[in-house]
Amino acid sequence: MLIDSLSYLLAYTNVITWYQMLAIALLVVASVYFVTPEPPDYWGERQPPTLYFYLQWSWLGYLRLKDAFWPFFILFNATLLYIDYRIEDDSFTIASWVTMHIIMAMPLIYWTGAVWRCSRQCASKRWVVAARSLTVAAYIDYALRWVIYHDFPNILFNCQQLINHWGDCV
Numbered sequence: 001m002l003i004d005s006l007s008y009l010l011a012y013t014n015v016i017t018w019y020q021m022l023a024i025a026l027l028v029v030a031s032v033y034f035v036t037p038e039p040p041d042y043w044g045e046r047q048p049p050t051l052y053f054y055l056q057w058s059w060l061g062y063l064r065l066k067d068a069f070w071p072f073f074i075l076f077n078a079t080l081l082y083i084d085y086r087i088e089d090d091s092f093t094i095a096s097w098v099t100m101h102i103i104m105a106m107p108l109i110y111w112t113g114a115v116w117r118c119s120r121q122c123a124s125k126r127w128v129v130a131a132r133s134l135t136v137a138a139y140i141d142y143a144l145r146w147v148i149y150h151d152f153p154n155i156l157f158n159c160q161q162l163i164n165h166w167g168d169c170v
Helices: 003-011 020-034 053-058 067-087 094-121 127-152 157-164
Strands: none
Touching: 003 020, 003 067, 003 127, 020 127, 053 067, 053 094, 067 094, 067 127, 094 127, 094 157
């Protein structure tokens, strides 16, 4: 998350500088910190017996924060790295790249709800703020990828892909 999109925008464009991005990141973390309540002194732990109960209990906030956060964080970042690798390898079309982002949007919404609800199952406010900030960073990454796709497609896509998708090599 933010590995390819942010590095491409910082290296090849003047859209945003590193200190502006650092200021945005600090603003996001500070905002999340101030809206995050202090965790309670008690919390219950449950171990889901099946995948269905894992998904249900994470959405309802019954799981520990790390159990709701890490599996999707790893899956989400692996998927983003994979589709960026495939587009750089010329084995993906631009339409496939966009489709994969659309496919990953619904689980991202689910993950956000699960992290927010499971945050009450964590004893440390520091970890709650970190997890919530990383979910917000996923949306920022999606926004940066949209900027690359819409305004600077020649950064990520080669000329053949651009001709196939838009009919012109920008």
